[in-house]
Amino acid sequence: MSDFDYDLFVIGGGSGGVRAARVAAGETGAKVALAEESRYGGTCVIRGCVPKKLMVFASEYAGMPAAARANGWDIPDGTFDWSVFRGKLHAELDRLEGIYRKLLAGSGVETFDARATLKDAHTVELSTGETKTAKHILIATGGRPVRPDAENANLGLVSDDIFDLPGLPKSVLIVGGGYIACEFACILNGLGVEVTQFYRGAQILRGFDDEARGLIAEQMKASGIDLHLGTEIVEMCREADLDETRDAPVEARDFAAAAEAPSGPDGQPISVKSTSGQRRSFDAVFFATGRRPNTDGLGLEALGIEVGRDGAIPVDDYSQTAVPSVYAIGDVTNRVNLTPVAIREGMAFVETVFKGNPTPVDHELIPSAVFTQPEFGSIGQTEEEARDKGPIEVYCTSFSPMQSAFAERSDRVLMKLIVCADTRRVLGCHIVAPGAGEMIQLAGIAVKMGATKEDFDRTVAVHPTMSEEIVTMRTPMRKS
Known part of the structure; x- marks a missing residue:
């Protein structure tokens, strides 16, 4: 008879945590529980890869009528209806979340729709007030987008907000030059939004091949994206709060049309001054300037697990933390933040801990x-x-x-x-x-x-x- 309630307790219902829980329960017979405080599927299914890729598909139709006409088809230009797409998008995300829940239930995993924190090396405390014990605890809480530490940054959107917009803005400023910023610049441009992008570096997509990212930047600009390199925000505020005696007047805008768009979190246009000295007004500002592991308030430090400066949980080659009974996988470790990698890490964890086959995670040559x-x-x-x-x-x-x-x-x-x-x-x-x-x-x-x-x-x-x-x-x- 085990001294614990479970053999494994997983904190986090994203792709990595769900895979580890399912395989441990379904293939080894382990008694497994999983707690998720938000929606099952995590960043990838609910707030990242899947909805983003569906938006990519939608945005690519913008050029289809012109391309078809060039090939002899008599096809008129159409219009994009965000409300129709958004409804179908959320229906699909609901369907996928339901599949995740069914897969866990079918594998015999007990689930808790609650926040879980670490009480000690073998105990988790749920936001419902319950405590559960487990021989092993796996942290798979993922990460979240962060806004820059700047005045009025709360006026800007982050990637989690994009899929829930009641309507598309007429114009948007995207801040950042990484893959999330560039992907959404292309998506929103394709959906008919006037897109401006600021990036403080000399070229977008830092860390990728120089020649490749140079071509992508050229193609983005050719498609109509107003890309500004070596540029940052100096000031941002609601247009209504702008002190016009201090700066030049904002450029003329179609306020009647802009009023129909979700301009800023409170419906007001946002005025931005850049390092170039120019001031412009946008219906929305979207920050894609980084992500941070979800480790706040988990109780790690009390157990002797010191997170890094970036908030990540340090682990060894087998995803084990400084506390032998506690493991961590996925974005919360900030190793390689990709969904398939989190899944591989979850599988390797099960091989190591529950199948007696120590399996380090291979992070080399990942496409x-x-x-x-x-x-x-x-x-x-x-x-x-x-x-x-x-x-x-x-x-x-x-x-x-x-x-x-x-x-x-x-x-x-x-x-x-x-x-x-x-x-x-x-x-x-x-x-x-x-x-x-x-x-x-x-x-x-x-x-x-x-x-x-x-x-x-x-x-x-x-x-x-x-x-x-x-x-x-x-x-x-x-x-x-």
Whole structure:
């Protein structure tokens, strides 16, 4: 007879926590409970990947009528109805949350719709007042978007707010240059919102391949996004609170039209002054300037688990914390903040703890996609990273794909391989193109297996496709 109520108590009902709970209960017979204070599915299903990707799909239809006309179809331009889309979006999220609940119930996991905090190394306290004990505790509480520490930052939206807007703003300022900022810039631009983007750095998508992110920036600007690099907000306030004796008057706006949009959290336009000295007014400001692990108030410090400066829980290669009975996976550890990684970490945790098969998490060569327009798929080292580690060859091509060229559109794509000059191994693959996320998943298998450039060369091309360029580039563009 166990001395604990459960073999495992999971705190957090996102993708990682749910997978770990289901597998531990369903495949090992462990007695498992899970507590979630919000909605099951976590950031990815409810406030991130899934609703964002559905918005990407919706936004891509904006250019379809013109493209169709270029191919001989008599199709008029249409209009986008946010209220119709929003209703279907939330119905889909409700459906997915229901699936998560059913999967847990079907695996025999007991669930609590409550906040759980750590009382000691084997005890959690629920917001209902109950306490539960467990041999092992798994923290999978994820992360959240944060607003900058600046005056009136509360006037701005964050990514969690976007899906619940009662209506789309006429104009929006997006602050940030990471993948979330760039994705939503493209989404909202496609849905008909006038988009301005401020980023304090020299180029968007820091950390990705320089050539690829440069092309994406060019394409974003060509699509109508007003991108300002090296630019930050100096001041922001409600337009109604602006002291017009201090600054130049705000630029003329269509106030009647703007009144129909959700301008700021209280319906008022927001006035922003930038480091360039310009002052402009927007119906909404959207901060995409970072995320933070959800560790506040969990009771970690009292147990001897000291979080990092970023709020992340330090863990070892097996996701174990400084307290042997407590583990943590997913965004709350701030290792690689991707849903499939959290799921892999959850599976590795079960292998280690409940199947007696110590399994470290492999965080090397993880493919990823950025759903800008065009999309960006990437795996492995960037040209800049590889150049610093040894001699390389760079195979690269950029061109207008057949579909775009026929429709007389200026879209361009990029295919790029980074190859070790000594071993011939492909160190990195970077694709900027429609469907790049789908392409990089398959290219990622070859890169993960350690394929060489000659392995790519031996592969017969699929013609006519954009991706055939990955196996037809014979001459390096440059060496270093």
